[in-house]
Amino acid sequence: MDTDEITTPERDAKGARLTRRQVLIAGSAAALAACAPGGGGGTASPTAAATGAATAAATAAATPAPALKIGMLLPFTKVYAELGASQKRAADLYVKQQGGKLANRTVQFVYEDEANDPQVGLQKTQKFIEQDQVDLMMGIIATPIAYAIRNTVDQAKMIYIGTNAGGNAMTRETTDCKPTCKSKYVFRTSFSAWQVSYPLGEWLSRKPETKEFFLCFSNYGFGTESAAAFIEGLAKNGGKETGRVAPPLGNADFVPFVTQIKAQATKNVYSFFSGTDAIGYIRAWNQLGMPAAGYKMYGAGFLTEQDVLKEVKEQANGAITSLFWSVDLDNAENKAFREVYQKEYSLLPDVFAVQMWDGMKALDEALKKTSGNTKDKDALIAALEGVSFKSPRGDFSFDKSTHNVIHDIYIREVKTTGGQTVNTVLDKFGKVTDPGK
Amino acid sequence: MSFDLVVQQALNGISFGALLFILAAGLSLIFGMMDVVNLAHGAFYMLGAYVALQLVQLTGQFWVAALVAPLVLAALGLVIEPLLLRRLRGRHLDQVLLTIGVSLVIVDLIGLVWGREVRTLPYPPGFDGSIAIGGSAYPVYRLFVIGFAILLAAVLYYVHRRTAIGAVIRAGVDDAPMLSALGVDTDRLFAITFAVGAGLAGLAGVMAAPAFGLQPGMDVDALIYSLIVIVVGGLGTLNGAGAGALLVGPADTFGKVLFPEFALALIFAIMALVLLGRPSGLFGRIRIGR
Numbered sequence: 001m002d003t004d005e006i007t008t009p010e011r012d013a014k015g016a017r018l019t020r021r022q023v024l025i026a027g028s029a030a031a032l033a034a035c036a037p038g039g040g041g042g043t044a045s046p047t048a049a050a051t052g053a054a055t056a057a058a059t060a061a062a063t064p065a066p067a068l069k070i071g072m073l074l075p076f077t078k079v080y081a082e083l084g085a086s087q088k089r090a091a092d093l094y095v096k097q098q099g100g101k102l103a104n105r106t107v108q109f110v111y112e113d114e115a116n117d118p119q120v121g122l123q124k125t126q127k128f129i130e131q132d133q134v135d136l137m138m139g140i141i142a143t144p145i146a147y148a149i150r151n152t153v154d155q156a157k158m159i160y161i162g163t164n165a166g167g168n169a170m171t172r173e174t175t176d177c178k179p180t181c182k183s184k185y186v187f188r189t190s191f192s193a194w195q196v197s198y199p200l201g202e203w204l205s206r207k208p209e210t211k212e213f214f215l216c217f218s219n220y221g222f223g224t225e226s227a228a229a230f231i232e233g234l235a236k237n238g239g240k241e242t243g244r245v246a247p248p249l250g251n252a253d254f255v256p257f258v259t260q261i262k263a264q265a266t267k268n269v270y271s272f273f274s275g276t277d278a279i280g281y282i283r284a285w286n287q288l289g290m291p292a293a294g295y296k297m298y299g300a301g302f303l304t305e306q307d308v309l310k311e312v313k314e315q316a317n318g319a320i321t322s323l324f325w326s327v328d329l330d331n332a333e334n335k336a337f338r339e340v341y342q343k344e345y346s347l348l349p350d351v352f353a354v355q356m357w358d359g360m361k362a363l364d365e366a367l368k369k370t371s372g373n374t375k376d377k378d379a380l381i382a383a384l385e386g387v388s389f390k391s392p393r394g395d396f397s398f399d400k401s402t403h404n405v406i407h408d409i410y411i412r413e414v415k416t417t418g419g420q421t422v423n424t425v426l427d428k429f430g431k432v433t434d435p436g437k
Numbered sequence: 438m439s440f441d442l443v444v445q446q447a448l449n450g451i452s453f454g455a456l457l458f459i460l461a462a463g464l465s466l467i468f469g470m471m472d473v474v475n476l477a478h479g480a481f482y483m484l485g486a487y488v489a490l491q492l493v494q495l496t497g498q499f500w501v502a503a504l505v506a507p508l509v510l511a512a513l514g515l516v517i518e519p520l521l522l523r524r525l526r527g528r529h530l531d532q533v534l535l536t537i538g539v540s541l542v543i544v545d546l547i548g549l550v551w552g553r554e555v556r557t558l559p560y561p562p563g564f565d566g567s568i569a570i571g572g573s574a575y576p577v578y579r580l581f582v583i584g585f586a587i588l589l590a591a592v593l594y595y596v597h598r599r600t601a602i603g604a605v606i607r608a609g610v611d612d613a614p615m616l617s618a619l620g621v622d623t624d625r626l627f628a629i630t631f632a633v634g635a636g637l638a639g640l641a642g643v644m645a646a647p648a649f650g651l652q653p654g655m656d657v658d659a660l661i662y663s664l665i666v667i668v669v670g671g672l673g674t675l676n677g678a679g680a681g682a683l684l685v686g687p688a689d690t691f692g693k694v695l696f697p698e699f700a701l702a703l704i705f706a707i708m709a710l711v712l713l714g715r716p717s718g719l720f721g722r723i724r725i726g727r
């Protein structure tokens with residue numbers, strides 16, 4: 001039975017809710033019909049995998065090197081389907097740009113649907129390892145899935161390049177490896193929760209008028225980690241939290257929570273939401289007249305990314321957020337990337353596309369150093385660790401000890417100019433490294 | 438919590454309950470009349486919202502969308518009942534499976550046609566602001582939803598109690614085979630009932646869209662809430678849908694704000710308590726011989 005529920009194209013999800021809701025539906029339905037149904041009218045199709053070879057078939061030049069098989073674990077159904085589609089577009093486009101090859105090897109993608117379910121993600125990972133015998137693995141949107149597959153790839157010595165899931169523990173040393181911990185085989189090109197929210201806290205606490213914050217954040221792993229990192233940053237210059245309210249992930253009605261915010265005195269509000277939740281929150285914020293009452297919104301960059309701004313437009317004006325990229329970022333790589341992406345797909349790239357694009361680029365650079373060799377894992381890991389290039393987000397490299405990305409974090413403000421609502425860069429934190437060891 | 442804050446949150450809860458009433462009324466009607474647990478109700482709700490989005494994009498008129506989208510859903514109900522559901526009359530498990538299948542098809546088609554990104558429907562003109570209530574600003578649209586739900590309840594009550602078709606519906610709820618034996622065309626009656634139920638789901642989708650947005654997964658949330666409402670309120674009765682919505686809406690709002698960790702558990706605790714005291718729900722009647 002295939003049931004979906006979380007109502008937000010969010011960055012990370014709590015997989016456990018699936019099962020709970022499934023049981024609820026089945027239970028309620030059973031109470032109604034005298035017969036016991038099997039549960040759940042869901043949103044998603046029980047589609048299996050989209051398996052595809054790379055576009056742009058290699059030309060006649062017959063190279064002796066075998067195809068480079070990359071196992072891509074992405075969501076193609078359910079709430080994160082759009083994020084999976086975005087990353088697939090970026091991967092396909094990157095390889096197409098290289099004439100279908102990385103180093104001397106023709107790329108063959110094996111796409112599998114992780115269906116936003118850690119169990120499914122684990123099964124597909126085992127399939128990549130045993131059945132497809134891929135050379136390496138990439139992808140994964142939701143943190144619980146990345147945590148679920150960590151031990152499997154570590155034991156199989158399968159190199160995995162994470163392109164979204166941002167839970168801090170994935171690239172940190174943790175006590176007894178709980179809930180998970182870094183692995184020499186795991187790299188991450190996206191971000192850690194800490195990397196996005198800590199700099200904003202530190203930056204804001206420098207000014208006397210932004211030392212005290214009320215917190216409103218999605219109540220799930222990634223939201224909680226982000227809020228904690230923000231408070232840590234605030235504390236750097238003597239700032240602090242005055243109170244908090246935490247709506248459940250995928251909450252439909254945000255007016256009650258904004259009502260709570262309005263009933264307290266702290267005007268600065270750290271707000272961690274993304275996708276649907278961010279849109280609902282910002283609309284409720286405006287409907288209750290928060291800007292006129294002097295309240296200001298701050299948050300991790302997902303609060304005001306394009307998927308959200310497209311719907312809320314100038315209602316988000318004045319919000320200050322932090323992220324490692326913005327579609328308008330002024331650098332040559334970003335311009336070139338935006339151009340090829342728009343030409344190919346007639347739409348603007350989003351931050352998820354950048355994360356995958358950089359993953360492909362990092363792999364490409366590393367393979368050049370190993371002359372396309374993926375059999376010698378230690379050599380490939382060393383090559384990846386040494387990768388450094390100019391990405392659409394700025395300077396890109398890996399932390400050699402944790403394998404997490406090191407990148408600049410931009411502090412941005414939402415502004416509407418000439419009918420376009422965009423994130424304007426206010427300031428930059430250079431080379432932000434996760435504190436994990 | 439100050440008194441003012443309690444009033445605000447109570448209004449939030451009641452307006453959420455008002456939406457739940459519009460949603461649950463259709464599900465309840467179909468169950469009461471046809472003895473069918475329509476698990477595609479959430480998908481009908483979602484489709485109503487997306488059809489409204491399309492209509493707003495085409496015409497720029499929220500009110501046109503609010504009128505036409507429910508009619509589109511009613512037409513769909515008019516097709517689905519005779520084509521699919523009628524063949525399985527009396528086979529409860531098969532009906533449940535069929536409606537799950539219908540919901541999967543609808544939801545995937547929505548994904549194909551409108552994409553899987555988050556969308557929003559603008560508030561109708563004049564309803565996007567707030568008015569002062571007890572010194573605090575309160576969103577006009579939510580007050581409108583409360584008013585609309587009361588009006589809808591009055592209309593449904595009148596039709597149900599005071600008209601010939603209402604009498605036939607009540608007779609059908611009590612004993613459909615006898616009604617059929619008396620010469621009423623129950624096939625036609627069931628098709629119309631299903632269409633009205635689907636139309637109400639579509640209407641709820643339109644009304645909810647400006648406040649809650651449109652996204653994958655909204656169908657399941659709607660289905661769960663509407664099932665809870667009609668189980669609490671009493672299966673298949675209009676009063677039940679109203680009472681259930683008025684209880685579940687505020688309980689959900691206060692629960693989420695005051696005990697965020699236990700909000701969902703609170704709703705189910707209420708459901709369990711009600712069922713312990715009144716096994717057929719607040720306004721339900723125990724039925725024998727089904």
